[in-house]
Amino acid sequence: MLAFIGRRIGTLFVILFGSSFILYNLTAISGDPREQYKFATDEKSQSALRALVRQLDLETPPPLRYFKWLEGVSGVFYGKLNFGVTRDNEDVISRLSAAIPTTLKLVTAATLTAIFLGIALGIVTALRQYSRFDYVVTFFSFLMFSLPIFWVAVLLKQFLAIEFNDFLEVGYIDVGWRVVLGVLTAVFWAGVIGGSKTRVAKVAISAFVLTFGILTAIVALKWFYDPGLGPIIVFLLSVGIAFAVTAISMGLDNRPALKSSLSIALITLILYYPLQYVFDKYSSWLLILALAVLTISTATLISILFAKIDRGAVIRTSVITSIGCGLVVILDRLLNTWSEYLTLDGVNGRPIPTIGQVNPLLTTDDFWIVQLDTVVHLILPTVALTLISFAGYIRFSRGTMLEVLNQDYIRTARAKGLSERVVVVRHAFRNTMIPITTIIVVDISGVIGGAIITERVFGWSGMGTLFNKAISGYDLNLLMGVFAVTATLAVLANLVADLLYAALDPRIRVGNRL
Amino acid sequence: MSIFKKKTSTLVSAEIDAAENAIANREVQGLTQRQIVIRRFLNHRAAVTSLIILTTLVLFVFTGSGFHVGPWQVPGWWKHDIDTLSDLNVCSEGRLGCPTLSVVPKWLGGDGIALGDHPLGQDDIGHDYLAMVLRGAQRSLMVTFIIGTVAGIIGTVVGAIAGFFAGRIDNVLMRFVDFLITIPSIIIGSVIGYHFGNLGALFLAFYLGLFAWTGLSRLVRGEFLSLREREFVDAARVAGASNNRIIFKHILPNAVGVIVVSVTLLMSGAILLETALSYLGFGVIPPDVSLGLLISTYQDSFTTRPYLFWWPGITIITIALSINFIGDGLRDAFDPRQRRKVTLKERRIRLFNRLMRKSENV
Numbered sequence: 001m002l003a004f005i006g007r008r009i010g011t012l013f014v015i016l017f018g019s020s021f022i023l024y025n026l027t028a029i030s031g032d033p034r035e036q037y038k039f040a041t042d043e044k045s046q047s048a049l050r051a052l053v054r055q056l057d058l059e060t061p062p063p064l065r066y067f068k069w070l071e072g073v074s075g076v077f078y079g080k081l082n083f084g085v086t087r088d089n090e091d092v093i094s095r096l097s098a099a100i101p102t103t104l105k106l107v108t109a110a111t112l113t114a115i116f117l118g119i120a121l122g123i124v125t126a127l128r129q130y131s132r133f134d135y136v137v138t139f140f141s142f143l144m145f146s147l148p149i150f151w152v153a154v155l156l157k158q159f160l161a162i163e164f165n166d167f168l169e170v171g172y173i174d175v176g177w178r179v180v181l182g183v184l185t186a187v188f189w190a191g192v193i194g195g196s197k198t199r200v201a202k203v204a205i206s207a208f209v210l211t212f213g214i215l216t217a218i219v220a221l222k223w224f225y226d227p228g229l230g231p232i233i234v235f236l237l238s239v240g241i242a243f244a245v246t247a248i249s250m251g252l253d254n255r256p257a258l259k260s261s262l263s264i265a266l267i268t269l270i271l272y273y274p275l276q277y278v279f280d281k282y283s284s285w286l287l288i289l290a291l292a293v294l295t296i297s298t299a300t301l302i303s304i305l306f307a308k309i310d311r312g313a314v315i316r317t318s319v320i321t322s323i324g325c326g327l328v329v330i331l332d333r334l335l336n337t338w339s340e341y342l343t344l345d346g347v348n349g350r351p352i353p354t355i356g357q358v359n360p361l362l363t364t365d366d367f368w369i370v371q372l373d374t375v376v377h378l379i380l381p382t383v384a385l386t387l388i389s390f391a392g393y394i395r396f397s398r399g400t401m402l403e404v405l406n407q408d409y410i411r412t413a414r415a416k417g418l419s420e421r422v423v424v425v426r427h428a429f430r431n432t433m434i435p436i437t438t439i440i441v442v443d444i445s446g447v448i449g450g451a452i453i454t455e456r457v458f459g460w461s462g463m464g465t466l467f468n469k470a471i472s473g474y475d476l477n478l479l480m481g482v483f484a485v486t487a488t489l490a491v492l493a494n495l496v497a498d499l500l501y502a503a504l505d506p507r508i509r510v511g512n513r514l
Numbered sequence: 515m516s517i518f519k520k521k522t523s524t525l526v527s528a529e530i531d532a533a534e535n536a537i538a539n540r541e542v543q544g545l546t547q548r549q550i551v552i553r554r555f556l557n558h559r560a561a562v563t564s565l566i567i568l569t570t571l572v573l574f575v576f577t578g579s580g581f582h583v584g585p586w587q588v589p590g591w592w593k594h595d596i597d598t599l600s601d602l603n604v605c606s607e608g609r610l611g612c613p614t615l616s617v618v619p620k621w622l623g624g625d626g627i628a629l630g631d632h633p634l635g636q637d638d639i640g641h642d643y644l645a646m647v648l649r650g651a652q653r654s655l656m657v658t659f660i661i662g663t664v665a666g667i668i669g670t671v672v673g674a675i676a677g678f679f680a681g682r683i684d685n686v687l688m689r690f691v692d693f694l695i696t697i698p699s700i701i702i703g704s705v706i707g708y709h710f711g712n713l714g715a716l717f718l719a720f721y722l723g724l725f726a727w728t729g730l731s732r733l734v735r736g737e738f739l740s741l742r743e744r745e746f747v748d749a750a751r752v753a754g755a756s757n758n759r760i761i762f763k764h765i766l767p768n769a770v771g772v773i774v775v776s777v778t779l780l781m782s783g784a785i786l787l788e789t790a791l792s793y794l795g796f797g798v799i800p801p802d803v804s805l806g807l808l809i810s811t812y813q814d815s816f817t818t819r820p821y822l823f824w825w826p827g828i829t830i831i832t833i834a835l836s837i838n839f840i841g842d843g844l845r846d847a848f849d850p851r852q853r854r855k856v857t858l859k860e861r862r863i864r865l866f867n868r869l870m871r872k873s874e875n876v
Contacts (some may be wrong), residue, residue, distance in 0.1 A: 011689075019692040062749055139560075142842070146782065146808065146834030148789045151827045154813045163818075453790055468794065471704045479705075487696040 005499070016484075021066055024476070024485055028062035033087055033474040055089055056125035056477070083484070086470075091480040095466060100485070102357065103462030106455065107447040109378055110385035115440055118393020122191055123429065125394065126331045126401035133191030137394060144391035152385050153457040159355040161380060165350035168342075171224050173215055183210040209496070226339040229332040233273040238265035249317045251421055257314045260306040261321040264299055268325040277366035281331050283367035288330075295322045314481035334375060337368040341376075344369070351376050355459040381458045383449065385459060389443075396439060401432045432506045445493030446486075535565070551771075554847035560844020564836035571832060572655060579648035590690070593650075594642035604653045612819070635821050637812075641824065646803050651829050653804040654785055657719040661784035666777040674769075676731070677738025678761055695730045703787055707796035709776025719788070726784065730776045733755030737769040771848025778841035782834050789830055805830045 033056060037049040052058070057065055057176070077211055083092035125134045186208040193203045218224065229237070250257040256492035278287070299322035300315050307314035337346035342349055346361025353359065359373050404410065405428055413423045452464035470479035554564055580590030594600065597783040612635050634643040706721045741747065742765065750764050770836070791797030792806030800807065805826040810821035 009704045011692075015689070015692045015696060018689075019696040022693060023697055023705070142835055143831070146786070146831050148786055148793070148809065148827070150793050151792075151823075151830070152811065154809075154823065158816055173697050290520050301793055406857055453793065456794065457721055467701070467704075471796065483697070483701065486701075490696050497608075 005495075007499070008495050012495060016487060017070075017416055019487060020480065020483065023051050023068065024066045024480060025062050025481060027474075027476055028065070033476070034058065038300045051159045055085060056087060056310070069477070073484065079254055082148050082185065084480040086478045087473060087475045092477050093413065095478065096463075096485060098214075099462045102142050102460060103447075103451060103455070103464070105357075105374070106378070106387065106460050106462055107451050111381040111444060111447050112206060114386045114390035115393055115443075118390035119397045119436060121390075122394040122397030123401050123424075123432070126398045126405065127424065128191075128194055129193050129402060131191070131194065133194070136191065139392035141394045144387055147388060149384055149388050149453050150457045152387060153380070153454070156384055161352040161354045164352050168224060168349060168351070171219075173219050174374065175185075178212050178215045180221075181215060183206040185211040198302070225342065227329070229333040229335065230340075231269060234272060234328055235265065235269040235330050237328050238268045238321075238325040241265070242321045242327070244316055245321045247322065248421070248425060250313060250319070251419070254310075254314075256306040256308065257317045260299075260303040260314060260318045263302055264318055264322045264325060267298070267302075268329065275329060276333070279368070292323075292326065295326045298322065315496075332507070333368060334372050337366075341369055341372050352375055352379060355379065357460050369452065381451075381460065384457075385454055393436075397432060397436055399429060400435050404428045404431045407431075437504060438501050441497045441500060445489040515547060543742060547767075551847045554755040555843050558843035558846055560839045560847075564839035564843075567832065568836040568840065571651070571829075571836075575648050575651045575655060579645065579652050581652065590648070592648060594645040602634070605718060612821070613800065614679035619853060629752060633748045633823055634825050635819065647809060647829060648803075649712065650803040650805045650808050650826055652789055653715050653802065653835070654686050654806070655787045655833065657715055657722075657804070658781045658785040658837075660716060661723040661783040661788075662777050664720055665727035665730060665784075666773070668724070669727030669776075670734050670773055672727065672730035673734025674738055674761060674766070677735035678742055678757070678765065679683050680739065680742075684735070688732075691728045691731055694725060697725075699733055704796040706789045707794075715802055715804060716797075718791075718797065722784070722787065726780060730780060731807055732774070733776050733830075734769060737772045738765060741765045741768055755813065761819065771837050771844075774842055775845045775848060778844060783828065785837070 015212075033052060034049060037045050037052075037232055057068065060068065069084060069106045072084055075081045081093065084095070086095060123136055125137045128134050186204040189207040190200045190204040194200065209507060209508055238261065242258070242265045246252060246254070246258045246261050252258060275291075296319055299318040303315045303318035338351075340353055341347055344362065344364070346363075353376060357374075357377055358379070360375055362369070365371075410428055413427045414420075418427075451460075451462065455462050455464035456468065463485070467480060467482045469475065472481060482484060549634055559744035568639070576590075578590045578592045580588050580595070634647060636643055637646065672687055672691070675686040702725045703722055704723070747764055749758060750760050755764070788797055788804060789806030789809070792804050793810040795810075798807050808826040809823065809830075812826075816823045
């Protein structure tokens, strides 16, 4: 195993060396940073030109210059990493370390949503293979594959931002729209749940009534201007999460799991008002982190109290439930900030921005307002990125799930009388996750450098912007800096994916063959 | 969860599978491989529809805008081309250059079905937008096609050599592929596009094709590696066939499914890559037009002149979507493990019939 990792890391360095060499020379011979001074004759330009040549060491031929660059980069081994300077004489590393957090902020939510939704939809369509729902989802995933992201971005800016802001000025949903939205949700849930005709009808009707009712309540209460869930709805949602998580992971027959999840929901209700006080008084990321740790450890404790057997699974169920409840509470707090945010000077009743990372007119430094500001700025890019990337996850997890479901051991599991839930969740889903996990690792490494177009469309300045700047300014050091980060992550992710695969799938032994 | 409460009939799926295979075998009896593939493809409704749409679109675009064959210019049937300026037509609200296409018949209160002089409207200075969309779609299609061809040929050759000869050659070639794969395609594309974009769209496509073959070559290599171990290859070698003959006559026809499918998917990726590059300004550059360029030029006119935004976008989506569906159909057609789709209802009917027969026998 160690020999395998060692050999792989060796190969990894060779690959990085080779591809950086190719890219460096390819870029160097195809463009010249001196181009803008080509026809300039005045003394000022001449001196600027000389400075540029000295600064970027342009007298040295590119292959040699590459090795000089490599020398700086190899400083990573003795703590003196040096990527050189950009053409504006800035340190490449400082540019990179400013850009990476921005990109991470931009892509994290989208990637997580895409993975979660994509896998869920993929699995459901696999279970409903060749149903109408399957066909519709397949069509939409192909459609998502075929959409240019900047085209989607323009549509989103128009319909999700501008028209939503316009709508807020009126704040009224027509009865017609309420019916349409109700029908859409009804069709969706009828497709997901399936089963006999009466069952489908029941599901559809209740989904319709629920959606219509919620929308009507929203309109009646003018919820858009002062949203928030309040303790009752937070409690109801927590109970719903508790039931759903238990039903999927353990089955509702498992009383200890159900009791432990429900008590977490109850604790959420009890702690609701104390938490609001804490949130108002001492809000910071540290507090959120501490609360998260506290939540998870409480959930673990409670489940240990309830469960006599099968403790690990019960703990897992409770922890997932508690994370869900925690998110609901945070969402509620953010929503409570909404009305204050709406009336701020820089916002002026039009909360969803079409561009930018933060609202520059914001003067307050209240923790929740700043967070809400980040969230509203993230909405559009997140939706766009999710739409584009989750189609891949749908297709992939659907294909893998179908393959797994056709295996003999699934038939055996059914034959020995296991419930369909156990077969799907414990036998099929876990094995489906093996290849998906490895794909996810590679994808996550890719998104760091991958949101080039999204950043441009939504006016974020992260890695993509740096890259753009580097290309159009013939800024070789900057380009190589961006490339070094993305390529290193990519090859590392491939290594991690291989190791993960071996760790998750006992049939695969690394080290024997490569 | 009710999601789980469906598959009661799968318990007997082993028997049903066997019966289905028998049916499937009877269906393909006496047909050549090619006939089976064609038949399977034609059964894939979405793929056939997409093929028809794509063919129509290609014909429409190429005959409409005209094209060069060597030094000769073949004129298109559309009366405007992208270079001529005509007067901006003035429409009802005092706006300029709006589309004259109208599809609502008179008896429904519209203006009647008519194309008018500029069906899709005009741009800022009077170019006919239909001519621009036609030329843009032509460019995008050609770029896609060239990338597909170049990458398809290189990928197949490299993959075939690596897979067939294995050993050291394989190692060297695949490490080279690893080099190329670490560089994201959009980075390569931008570098190439920015520096060679002025040579014209077709050169750009050629260069992009030189870098787009890596994924394909891996797939082809895998296929060759497994095929070369098969008995029929041994038989051919024993019979004295040369390497060339084995590769072209014995292995390649068996690997053609993988190749065709991945080239199709590569092409659907290529059209989006071209669009993205043109959007970033590293792709096709004016005065040439491509669909990506049109969208990026007119993305801000969405509220005032939405037609400038919708038409190129819809064209791109139509092309990419139909290529994707064709690829899906081809994959189903070439995959020997693919069985005929059996609906739940059919399964139930068959199960019922079997049970009835059994009870009669008893």
